[in-house]
Amino acid sequence: MATNKVLAFLMASMMALSMEAKTLVAYFSATGNTAHAAQTIAKELKQKGQEVVLWEIEPAEPYTSADLDWRNDKSRSSIEMADPEARPTIKQCTDITPYETIYVGFPIWWGICPRIINSWLDNNLEQLASKTLIPFATSGSSGIEEAVEYLRKTYPSLSWQKGRLMR
């Protein structure tokens, strides 16, 4: 009898473990700051015992420093950010099926998220509808509020949680 109880307990524990919600930390980073922030978040979550996977959203065509020149209104980033419909191509798609909570990280560009974040959200839109989304960002000085407001307005069907600006 005691053995049966122990076995039942072990099986229940194993099932609970296998059903434990996984968290994805997906991020785009052009110059490394957001990558660092993503690693910090993943480490914090792991320390709390969560199962975490880090995923870099990479552009098919990497951004050069000339592309990132915000002073030049002809640079790739300026052209993309001036066009709300711009959707830079992503190198590799993500399987978001196993994750319940998804952190979405990016550098602030012109107050909001870079358009590649829209590409990633658009690519995964249907599946994202059942997930909890937590935006995080790095910036020179801007806050994350405008970016979160933009994401809420652009993707009203998704469950956006409070954003986190990482210093």
Ligand SMILES: Cc1cc2nc3c(=O)[nH]c(=O)nc-3n(C[C@H](O)[C@H](O)[C@H](O)COP(=O)(O)O)c2cc1C
């Ligand atoms: C095209 C471009 C636009 C930017 N716009 C802003 C901005 O509006 N506000 C701000 O505080 N920082 C701005 N920044 C600075 C970045 O948000 C900041 O350096 C960020 O940490 C870079 O992250 P990364 O290293 O992950 O790419 C901009 C940078 C670039 C390249």
